[in-house]
Amino acid sequence: MSETGHQPPPTSAVPGSAIADRGAEPPIQLTAWSQNARTARRRRRAMTVAGAVAGALTLTAVAxxxxxxxxxxxxxxxxxxxxxxxxxxxxxxxxxxxxxxxxxxxxxxxxxxxxxxxxxxxxxxxxxxxxxxxxxxxxxxxxxxxxxxxxxxxxxxxxxxxxxxxxxxxxxxxxEYRQRLFVSDFTAESLAEDVLQPQDQLVSANGGEVTGLEGLKNQLNQSGGAPVELGIVRDGEELSVDVPVFEGPEGDWLMGVFLDSDFEFPxxxxxxxxxxxxxxxxxxxxxxxxxxxxxxxxxxxxxxxxxxxxxxxxxxxxxxxxxxxxxxxxxxxxxxxxxxxxxxxxxxxxxxxxxxxxxxxxxxxxxxxxxxxxxxxxxxxxxxx
CATH class of the missing domain: 3.30.230.10 (Ribosomal Protein S5; domain 2)
Structure with missing residues (x-):
């Protein structure tokens, strides 16, 4: 076939093809534009994906x-x-x-x-x-x-x-009502742990019936620092024990005992x-x-x-x-x-x-x-x- 009848290769040819060698301007411009467009599309897709990932990460962080x-x-x-x-x-x-x-x-x-x-x-x-x-x-x-x-x-x-x-x-x-008091635990300063046990019920103090916390406090303060004779019930058995006391920061006499309670109301x-x-x-x-x-x-x-x-x-x-x-x-x-x-x-x-x-x-x-x-x-x- 003569050179004048030769058909150029498709315009999708890469640089270095016969068209590029022949210096045909329109095909070269069209090929260059196609590559730039593809690059731009890739960048836009990358930016879109990156934006979506960033948005997802932000939403995840917020949630x-x-x-x-x-x-x-x-x-x-x-x-x-x-x-x-x-x-x-x-x-x-x-x-x-x-x-x-x-x-x-x-x-x-x-x-x-x-x-x-x-x-x-x-x-x-x-x-x-x-x-x-x-x-x-x-x-x-x-x-x-x-x-x-x-x-x-x-x-x-x-x-x-x-x-x-x-x-x-x-x-x-x-x-009037009745409050029953039970030993639950001891403070670090307490000296009562040797004579009292958790679940002991306190029923009297120095001969007076314990009907509430205030009455017990009064009996402790009246002791003047001497051990307090407590009547207790332990596992159904009535006992009497002498409990040491110590002076608190406000001048009250304390046993260093944490108490639970229940009530009998009229x-x-x-x-x-x-x-x-x-x-x-x-x-x-x-x-x-x-x-x-x-x-x-x-x-x-x-x-x-x-x-x-x-x-x-x-x-x-x-x-x-x-x-x-x-x-x-x-x-x-x-x-x-x-x-x-x-x-x-x-x-x-x-x-x-x-x-x-x-x-x-x-x-x-x-x-x-x-x-x-x-x-x-x-x-x-x-x-x-």
């Missing part, structure tokens, strides 16, 4: 669980009102009286391990929300703690707080409240019981909220999540809040403008504030925040 616990304001419950159509507090075996207003217990939502999880997004949100607190898990729970253990402990603490609330309310009202008090755990509702339960068992509406129709643990002797103890609880009370439109005096410092700069917070150290203090507010008077208790 992965973190070792932090986030506390935020929870709902409130009126202890002299109803829950799911039933009275929160029911008293049988004693006269009860109509109530009016709110004596709200406050709660905190707790999100995070070991009962759940928090994500990096949750953590970021808590940083910018003053009503939320961020706490490393290790500060609240020992390593290895399970969700089942936490739930069981919260349930047990709630049951104990309810019993102690009944005891504190009856003590406040001057109604009235039956039922508390209906689900999905709330822990001991911090004790003071508000006690106030609700007192209001139910005293003539007149103690709260006087006012909206009062609060928090605090309670001991049978009426001591109000500190709690966690105080800022979240005051914030939750404000959101529920409470006008007054009762806070343990030991939590006051945490509230500086964190009290909403529409709520007044009073510090209380005992159930007597708390009742005085409620009665003052209910009667339209100004409470004499110090304020927080």
């Amino acid at each position: 992965l669980p973190t070792p932090y616990i986030v506390e935020s304001p929870g709902p409130t419950f009126n202890t002299i009102g109803e829950f799911d159509g039933q009275p929160v507090i029911t008293v049988d075996g004693a006269p009860t009286y109509p109530t009016e207003g709110n004596l709200d217990l406050t709660t905190v939502y707790v999100d995070g391990p070991p009962t759940g999880w928090t994500t990096f997004l949750d953590v970021m949100t808590s940083w910018v929300d003053p009503a939320q607190s961020l706490i490393p898990k290790e500060l609240l729970y020992p390593s290895g703690t399970t969700s089942e253990q936490v739930n069981a402990e919260n349930s047990e603490a709630m049951t104990t707080s309810q019993n102690w609330a009944v005891a504190a309310a009856l003590e406040n009202l001057g109604i 009235v039956e008090v039922s508390i209906t409240l689900e999905n709330v755990g822990g001991p911090s509702a004790g003071m508000m339960f006690a106030l609700g019981i007192i209001d139910e068992m005293t003539p007149g509406a103690m709260a006087g129709g006012e909206h009062i909220a609060g928090t605090g643990t309670i001991d049978p002797d009426g001591t109000v103890g500190e709690i966690g999540g105080i800022v979240q609880k005051v914030t939750g009370a404000s959101a529920s439109e409470a006008d007054y809040f009762l806070a343990p005096e030991g939590n006051c410092a945490e509230l500086i700069g964190h009290v909403p403008d529409d709520i007044e917070v009073y510090a209380v150290g005992t159930l007597d203090d708390a009742r005085s504030v409620v009665e003052a507010v209910g009667s339209g008077a100004t409470p004499t208790a110090p304020t927080c925040g």
Whole structure:
């Protein structure tokens, strides 16, 4: 075939083909453009894949669980009102009286391990929300703690707080009850471990019947540092032992014994409240019981909220999540809040403008504030925040 009749190879030929050697400009330009286009497409695909991978990694990082616990304001419950159509507090075996207003217990939502999880997004949100607190898990729970253990402990603490609330309310009202005390453990300073055993029931001290913790404390203090003769029941057998005491940091005489207790009450008090755990509702339960068992509406129709643990002797103890609880009370439109005096410092700069917070150290203090507010008077208790 003559050279003039020769057909050029296809334009997809690579450089070095006959077309390239012949210097045919359009095919060379077309071939170069094709290569650049393919390179650009590859780069776009690579950028698209890289972007998708980066996005997936970001989403994964945001969604992965973190070792932090986030506390935020929870709902409130009126202890002299109803829950799911039933009275929160029911008293049988004693006269009860109509109530009016709110004596709200406050709660905190707790999100995070070991009962759940928090994500990096949750953590970021808590940083910018003053009503939320961020706490490393290790500060609240020992390593290895399970969700089942936490739930069981919260349930047990709630049951104990309810019993102690009944005891504190009856003590406040001057109604006698019986408290049985049992040895559970010993402090490091205790000298009693040689004569007492866990599960021993304490029935007398220096000849006087032990009917409660306060009576036992009185007997120990009257000892003046001499060993205390305790009557105990061990495995059904009545025994008498002499227990050494030592002086505590506040001048009280102590045995260095941790005690469990159960109660025999002259009235039956039922508390209906689900999905709330822990001991911090004790003071508000006690106030609700007192209001139910005293003539007149103690709260006087006012909206009062609060928090605090309670001991049978009426001591109000500190709690966690105080800022979240005051914030939750404000959101529920409470006008007054009762806070343990030991939590006051945490509230500086964190009290909403529409709520007044009073510090209380005992159930007597708390009742005085409620009665003052209910009667339209100004409470004499110090304020927080």
